[in-house]
Amino acid sequence: MKYLNKIASVFCTAALGLLTLTGCEGGDIYKVDSPDWLSQKIDSIENAKNSQNQEEQLVGMHEDVYTIGKTDFTSGFWTAFSKYYQVDDGQRWDAQFNLSINPDDNTYYKNFALVVTNDVDRGGTGYTEYGAFRFDYTGDSATYNSQWGNYLWFKYANSTQVMSPVDNKDAGLQQLGGKVTLTVDRTKPDTFRIKITNGTVTKTLLEPIHLPNLNSDPADKKIRCFLVPEGSYINFLASNVEPIGGYTSAADKNPLSMELHNVPKNVQLNTPLDSAMKGVSATVTFEEGVTKEVPASELYFVAVPDMDTEGEKTLVVIYNKTFKGESAASPISARATFNVSDMPLEIKVTEAPAHRKYYVYTSPATTGMTNRTLAFDPSGLQVTGTFKDGTERVMDNSTLTFSSVPATAGTHDVTISTSNGVSTTTRVRVEESASTFATPSPTVLGAEDNSTAWWGAHLNADINVPQGETRQFSFTNYTSGANNWNNFCVVLRNSALAEYAVVRADNYGWGNGYSTAVNSGGQSDWAAWLAAMNGAKVNVWVTNVGNGTADVQAVMNGNDGKTYVQYYLGLSTVDVNDLNVDFTVDNCHLVFSNTAFGKRHYAPRHRAPRYRR
Incomplete structure (x- = not known):
């Protein structure tokens, strides 16, 4: 009853107020007795009251x-x-x-x-x-x-x-x-x-x-x-907009193909197949191009010919579900290979690795960096295992794992381990790399109006970086300012011009060696950094680490008085006897100096931004 009283009170008050209102033309009283008018008024009040909480009406979905x-x-x-x-x-x-x-x-x-x-x-x-x-x-x-x-x-x-x-x-x-x-x-x-x-x-x-x-x-x-x-x-x-390639319906879809992930390279002899493959997953592609990640628990595994003998095996993986988890009209399969082998009771190094001396260079870009490490290079390493029956066999290095090397001067032990937990060590030495200043030719790279397109200008001759050494380059960077990538690029390649990696000023790169690199930059405010790069004084250091990798470090003194840093550590696939450096441009130009730029106060690095071209 109390609710009815409140409603009656509201309408009575509203009616008294309406009797005092007159129209703007002719002084006629509004027709407040119209049911349509009253309904429309209530609707408009409710719509206004709830407008901020309503979803926008979606049509044509x-x-x-x-x-x-x-x-x-x-x-x-x-x-x-x-x-x-x-x-x-x-x-x-x-x-x-x-x-x-x-x-x-x-x-x-x-x-x-x-x-x-x-x-x-x-x-x-x-x-x-x-x-x-x-x-x-x-x-x-x-x-x-x-x-x-x-x-x-x-x-x-x-x-x-x-x-x-x-x-x-x-x-x-x-x-x-x-x-x-x-x-x-x-x-x-x-x-x-x-x-x-x-x-x-x-x-x-x-x-x-x-x-x-x-x-x-x-x-x-x-x-x-x-x-x-x-x-x-x-x-x-x-x-409500049809995408390129068309809509994908909600109807159930049959599987068409799958791609396997995390198939082990080596498996211990006599290990049950399901246990050996428990970490395997698959990306299944269904009709209409829909994909889904499927865990090992939903897959069926078959080893051909068996798991009871050593040697290379064919893994057949079968999946028989639709996108919604129903039984598929036709199951699909995918294949991979792995090795079954007897694991050793102990291992020992019988031939030392070819490269036992590594080099590290610390520029202002990496000063204060903690837990910096170098990758171990197993080239030339021979490890022999002793097995349960007393026999000794040389291990395949691809079946072994290696600990990293601290990037500090001194002698360090590298731990070599098998998949069943047996380990030994080998010793390597890390030394400080010597840096030598280099002046490339030409000293002006790219058109001075920044019109040179991507890859449109290169050095007349690449600069060689011998094993263990560092080359320093100093130049003024000028940019069109259109995009973050319109700045200097460093190209690492061999004497036949096959690229190891290409890295840019803006925390991005590519190439076979780029995937292993640890990279970070201090361009936390992209707009400010890009503006500061027009006329920035830049020092770049390239180090041939001696383990099949190279490091690129850069310090950029912007025209805003601030200092920005960038590094790429552990660029791989490098031939230690054939590392060369080239520079190229992309709507920018570089003016190389014949002396190194002086030291300045370097601001601390920030978290690398989430931007990619």
Whole structure:
């Protein structure tokens, strides 16, 4: 009864108030007795009261069901991508997906980023990014960047949840999971809008300008959008824009193929097959291109011919489930090889490794770096094992593991171990590398108006770096300032011009030797760093470590009076007797000095930013 009294009181008060209102024309009283008018008024009040809590109405949505990223949360940044969604000028893209956050890892940036680019395939000719917009938000902090790029105005970004990470951790990360609605809106001629919300956290970007056209064809006004998870995974659900390659339906899908992971190289004789393969997993591809990570517990294993004798075996792996876990119409299989061998009771070094002396150079870029190590080079090493029956056999080095070498001067023991835990040691020595200054030719590399395109200029002759030595280069770096990669690049290669690795000023590189490198930089604020690189005084050191690797270290004294550092340690696949250094440019130019730049105060390094080209 008390609720009825309250409702009656509200309507009586409203009626008395309405009797005093007159229309603006003719003084007629509004027709407050109209049921339609009363309903509309109540609806408008309710709509206004709830407008901030309602989801935007999504129309024209289609099923688009697939997974982005590994479901064990191990996908690194820039390793898993959604489809491309093209958004034309005047169009709006709406998408829905489930974002799964690792419950055991509160590293604040391990969620996902929306990347907005021009209408070119990722990494293709002319590919340009407007920017990346990650779901987490840390304000305008230079250290903890949650968005980056040169063509989005992030001062207009905002979020209902601001993170303040401590040691890169923030429990607020867990609030970002769940069903996410993403909107990229180009429907208004004077704004550009991004909205990401899961009902708990909402992050927005509302720019008071329209996006510029970065396509080489001015008639092509499309942008592309794609999602990149890191340490998380996305189960995509729906989109109102058909992606390149088409929608993926929610109907169950049969498996088509699979790729095996973590198949062991060597297995102890008489080990049960399921035990030997317990760490194996598979990426299964289903109809419509959908993929899923499948653990060993859902796979069937067969060893051909057997597990009871030594030698190379063929592993046949069978999977017979649909995407939704039903019995598949036709099972699929994949194959790999592994070795079954008897493991030794003890091992000993019978021939020392070919390279027993390593070298380390410490520049201001790595001063104060703790726990720095060097990779052990087993070339020439011979290890002999003694087995249960008393026989001795030379071990295959690929079946052994080796401890790393401390990057400090002195003598160090390297531990050599078998897969069954038997170990021995061998001794190596680390010495400080001698640095020699080098002046390349030409002294001006690249056109002085910064018009030289990528790979358009090189040294007349590569600079050789003998085993154990370091070469120092000093130059002034000038840049067009268009992109982070429009700065100096260091090329490591042999005398036949086969590349070991190429590394850039902006904490990125490639090549066979790059995958093993430890790299880090101090460019925590990309915009400030890029501006500071025009006229920056740069010192670069390249060291031939003597273990089949090389180190590249750089110190960049910016035009803003600040010092930035960059290093790549342990670039591998290097022939210690054939390491040469070249420089190249990309819409920048370098002016080499004939003397080394003087020492300055070097600022401490920051965490490497999450940006990649």
